[in-house]
Amino acid sequence: MAEFQEISKLSALHPKPAGLVLQYGTSGFRTNAKQLDHIMFRMGLLATVRSKKTKATIGVMVTASHNPEEDNGVKLVDPMGEMVTQDWEEHATQLANADQEDLLTALKNIIEKEAINMSQEANVFVGKDTRSSSASLSQAVLDGVSALGGHSKDYGLVTTPQLHYMVCCQNTQGKYGEATVEGYYTKFCQAFIQLTKNVRITLCLFVHLKKELQISLNNDGSKGRLNHQCGADYVKVQQKPPTGIKINPGERCCSFDGDADRIVYYYTDSEGTFHLLDGDKMATLISTFLKELLTQAGLDLKIAVVQTAYANGSSTHYLENTMKVLVRCTKTGVKHLHHVAQEFDVGVYFEANGHGTVLFSKAAEEKIQQLAEDTNVNDERKKAALLLRNTINVINQTVGDAISDMLLIEAILAIKGMTIQQWDTIYTDLPNRQLKVKVADRRVIDTTDAERRAVTPAGLQEAIDNLVKKYRQARSFVRPSGTEDVVRVYAEADTQSADALAHEVSLAVYRLAGGVGDEPKPLH
C-alpha cells in the first residue's frame, strides 16, 4: 500500500537509536529529549491508527510535565479526552521498541490485531509544552500522522488539560465547548464568573478575569529553566516555596507543574513557617463543598473521594470519619483514579501531588440540571442546584487541570468566605517524607494492594513492617516510579521522625533491591 511506502521513507528520517528500550510509563514515554525523536514519529503513527479504530479525533501531547527541562515525553489522549486505554499502551510499547527494520511489521501487527479499516479517515490534535525540544519533537509527531495519510491540527503551545479539552470538544460536536484555546478560556472563566457572581471577591485569569480575580504571575516561561527549583512537584516534594519568589506572610499562593495539570496551594505564616495545601487538602475542600450542596439540594447522589497510597493518612481519616465520605485507594497515575471515580455519581479524585478533578455521572448532571430548572422547589434547594450546575461548568472533567482547579478552589473559598489559613486547619497533615533510591533495575520491586505492599524482592516488605513498628501512627511503602528511573519511598509518622523512617526504608531498598551508587544518607 502507498502509505506503507511513505512510512519506510519517512521513518528513516526519525531513526531509532540501536538498543534503546523504553516503557510506556505512568503517563506515556518520558526520558531525555535526545532519545525521543523516533518515539514521537511512531506515536504519530499510533495515534493515526487509533483514530481510524475509534473513528474519532485522538490527541498527542508533547511534554515531560514536571521532569527537568532536558527531558521530554508524550501523552496520548483518547476520544472523550481521557488517557489512552491501557490495551493500547501495550501497542505503544511494541511500536516504540521495534527495531528500525521491523517497524512496518510491528505496525501491521497492530492494524491486524485491532482489525483497523485503513480507508477510514484519521484526525489527530497535537500540542506541546514550552521545552526547547518540544518544537522539533511535535514536528516528528506530525510527520508520523502524515506518513499514514492522517489529518492533523497543531495547537502549538497549550497545557495538557487544554489538549484533552480540545479532543473532547471535537468528539462531542461542541457539546463540551468550542475546540479552541479561546473557547477554553471563555468556558471556564464564564463559569467562574457565574459561580461567584453573588459573592464579593476582593481578591484574573490573565486577560479574561481582570476584574474578578487578581493574580500575580511568576515564572511564566519567558526566562529560567522549566521546573527548576519551582513548580508544583518541587513545592510538594521539597515542602518549600519556589526559589527566588517573594511571598508575604499569609499570602495565598499556588504553583502549577510544567504542563499545568497539577496544582498545589501554600502560604507562609507570620513566623515564616511554610504551609502546604496539596491534592489531599483540595479533595477535602471540594468534596465537603459538594456534599453540603447535595444535601441542601436534597439530591441523593453517591459521592466518593479517590486517592492513592501517597494521600496523607490524616486526610483519609478526616474524610472517612468526620466527613463520612467514601474513600477509595488506587494505584498511582491518574488513569487509575479516573476510572474508579467514574463508578460514582460524583467522583472527586486527587493525587497528593495536586493532580485531580471531579467527575459527574450523566445521571447526576441531569438531576442537577432538572432541579436547577424546576420552578416548584424552595429557594434553598434551588440555590444549591444552581451552585452545583455552575460548579460542574468550572470543572474540566476530561483530566486534572491546574487552571480549572484553581478557579474552583478560588470560587469555593470566596463562596464560603474562607481564608487559606482556615482551609488549612480543617485537618493537620501527618509529617511525611518522600525519597528516591537508585537501583540497578527498579522492576525487581513488585507491589500489591494499590502499591501499599511490596511482594518482591524477598524480605523487603518484612523489613518495612519492622521499621514502621518503631514509630507511632506510621506508614511507609515503596514502589518503582513510572516516570523516572528510581524507586520512590514514602513515609509518614506522628512527628517529623517520618524523615528517619523514610531514610531507614531507603536503606532497606538499597540493600535488598540492588541499590547503586552511595548508600542513602540521613536527611539531617
Ligand SMILES: CC(=O)N[C@H]1[C@@H](OP(=O)(O)O)O[C@H](CO)[C@@H](O)[C@@H]1O
Ligand atoms: C509520587 C508521585 O507524585 N508520582 C507521580 C509521578 O509518577 P511516578 O510513577 O511516581 O513517577 O508522575 C505521574 C505523572 O505525572 C503522576 O501521576 C504520579 O502521581
Ligand SMILES: [Mg+2]
Ligand atoms: Mg503534569
